[in-house]
Amino acid sequence: MTSPAPTVLVFLDPAxxxxxxxxxxxxxxxxxxxxxxxxxxxxxxxxxxxxxARKVQAHLNRLGTSAEALDLVIPAxxxxxxAIDTAIAEFRSxxxxxxxxxxxxxxxxxxxxxxxxxxxxxxxxxxSPSPAGSRRxxxxxxDVVLLxxxxxxxxxxxxxxxxxxxxxxxxxxxxAALRYAHKQGADDAIxxxxxxxxxxxxxxxxxxxxxxTADDGTGTGSKTVRRLITPQLDSxxxxxxxxxxxxxxxxxxxxxxxxxxxxPQDLFDADAVWLISSIRLIAPVNHINGQEIGTVAVRKQLxxxxxxxxxxxE
Amino acid sequence: MTSPAPTVLVFLDPAxxxxxxxxxxxxxxxxxxxxxxxxxxxxxxxxxxxxxARKVQAHLNRLGTSAEALDLVIPAxxxxxxAIDTAIAEFRSxxxxxxxxxxxxxxxxxxxxxxxxxxxxxxxxxxSPSPAGSRRxxxxxxDVVLLxxxxxxxxxxxxxxxxxxxxxxxxxxxxAALRYAHKQGADDAIxxxxxxxxxxxxxxxxxxxxxxTADDGTGTGSKTVRRLITPQLDSxxxxxxxxxxxxxxxxxxxxxxxxxxxxPQDLFDADAVWLISSIRLIAPVNHINGQEIGTVAVRKQLxxxxxxxxxxxE
Numbered sequence: 001m002t003s004p005a006p007t008v009l010v011f012l013d014p015a016x017x018x019x020x021x022x023x024x025x026x027x028x029x030x031x032x033x034x035x036x037x038x039x040x041x042x043x044x045x046x047x048x049x050x051x052x053a054r055k056v057q058a059h060l061n062r063l064g065t066s067a068e069a070l071d072l073v074i075p076a077x078x079x080x081x082x083a084i085d086t087a088i089a090e091f092r093s094x095x096x097x098x099x100x101x102x103x104x105x106x107x108x109x110x111x112x113x114x115x116x117x118x119x120x121x122x123x124x125x126x127x128s129p130s131p132a133g134s135r136r137x138x139x140x141x142x143d144v145v146l147l148x149x150x151x152x153x154x155x156x157x158x159x160x161x162x163x164x165x166x167x168x169x170x171x172x173x174x175x176a177a178l179r180y181a182h183k184q185g186a187d188d189a190i191x192x193x194x195x196x197x198x199x200x201x202x203x204x205x206x207x208x209x210x211x212x213t214a215d216d217g218t219g220t221g222s223k224t225v226r227r228l229i230t231p232q233l234d235s236x237x238x239x240x241x242x243x244x245x246x247x248x249x250x251x252x253x254x255x256x257x258x259x260x261x262x263x264p265q266d267l268f269d270a271d272a273v274w275l276i277s278s279i280r281l282i283a284p285v286n287h288i289n290g291q292e293i294g295t296v297a298v299r300k301q302l303x304x305x306x307x308x309x310x311x312x313x314e
Numbered sequence: 315m316t317s318p319a320p321t322v323l324v325f326l327d328p329a330x331x332x333x334x335x336x337x338x339x340x341x342x343x344x345x346x347x348x349x350x351x352x353x354x355x356x357x358x359x360x361x362x363x364x365x366x367a368r369k370v371q372a373h374l375n376r377l378g379t380s381a382e383a384l385d386l387v388i389p390a391x392x393x394x395x396x397a398i399d400t401a402i403a404e405f406r407s408x409x410x411x412x413x414x415x416x417x418x419x420x421x422x423x424x425x426x427x428x429x430x431x432x433x434x435x436x437x438x439x440x441x442s443p444s445p446a447g448s449r450r451x452x453x454x455x456x457d458v459v460l461l462x463x464x465x466x467x468x469x470x471x472x473x474x475x476x477x478x479x480x481x482x483x484x485x486x487x488x489x490a491a492l493r494y495a496h497k498q499g500a501d502d503a504i505x506x507x508x509x510x511x512x513x514x515x516x517x518x519x520x521x522x523x524x525x526x527t528a529d530d531g532t533g534t535g536s537k538t539v540r541r542l543i544t545p546q547l548d549s550x551x552x553x554x555x556x557x558x559x560x561x562x563x564x565x566x567x568x569x570x571x572x573x574x575x576x577x578p579q580d581l582f583d584a585d586a587v588w589l590i591s592s593i594r595l596i597a598p599v600n601h602i603n604g605q606e607i608g609t610v611a612v613r614k615q616l617x618x619x620x621x622x623x624x625x626x627x628e
Binding site for chain 2: 032
């Protein structure tokens, strides 16, 4: 990209019930804002499809949990909901999508600790177009590399100041991991812990599927059991809002669910692996460290099934 | 504090040879700047005393090393030097210090990856007053707690994407560690590694001193050997510019120098411990986890000696 994407900004401001729309072509942040000088804040990213923001409650809940971990006081969820609606409506009216299929808006919720020495956080909602690369990777799949996150799976519980369960603005390591993966010719990364567990992607949750043949209960036939597995949540990773919603839908559709601990060999042995997140949604993993995961046919089939489940999520 | 400190902002801008002074009472950053949304950037903090910026070359060198670790291209050192001079001159002319003793200006150098989707980093220099708390803690000393940093001392070398040797804008963990320390009734923290080593403070370098009695070479008398020790630099910590300068001055004054590995017991056994940094300078540590370090008299004496050495640093 060589020019910034069109963007709508809506600041949460008590004087504006539905949020204050600000000119995104002009500077809107103080240079002394602790978000810019210390990465001191929290955020969420969610997708609005055809004008409907998805999983808003789950994102607002996680924003609240993150803020609490950083001792940040943030506006009530209703104020966020109104600002989100304002941002989406303004973006779709100023940048209408050419087709319904392309009517996707990326909505970011941002909170910083505010200007150093002043009282009060800075809170805003940003609406921008869904990156074309994200949409493409849902179709083509991605290659990933495993990268050491440097922490063991107990660090988050032992040392809450490491903020491992919070989605903070301090994402320099996540961004560096993605750049490192790109230099290796990969599209993305999966972090592992120093005690050998699979953790998460820099901006996504890891899922894997196993197909198992089981007795169908008639005594003569057999059926395929679909099992969907994700790393356990107490290993210092972010609880994935997409993973949570997809697990609920998969369970209702008869899938069996499992939670780690997972080791890298579990990924290599899986029938399919995905990185799942709110903007790129379900990205099938073709290769990990150069090794193919499952087969093209099974990846395609299972990804189609998960996409169908995911399409029903509010 | 209830209102922001007076601040001068000077942006590095090719159209302004000595930097472009910007109104710090107005927003100057784009809300989509990756510094604000991802903590994606690097910084330095240095002190100007009576108009003279200290250790500029060491800070510019470290800024360059940090930028390289993040694949950031930044302006030449000369451009930074001119912007620093502009910021200090402007600050001292608009906010003259009442006495020479109070003529301290905090100078921050900041680099972000710039606006998402646009080419080029955002670079500026910020000048603001030295916090009164910093000056007080040099005199009174500080109490600290040991906090687990979650990493082992090999992580930095093994996993460069963790950016352990870079001074990035992603300081949320450092800030959370300070808040945690304050809640424990302490002033500051010292991080330890998972393999039991002493690392650094969230915004400072750890030093300790041992006094040893040795033969003075006359065969009849004895002398006191002063040994100054800091954790080894390859343990995933920031190379301290103040530590480097002080070590050089101490060596010239006859001190012996040592580099870790250090374990917490080395701190408890020391005759004095300090947290040293560019703004607060040399802060003697009175207690660690509630246990007194050395004695008041020895701490005072050694701190006075180090302050004298440090005063001569350019």
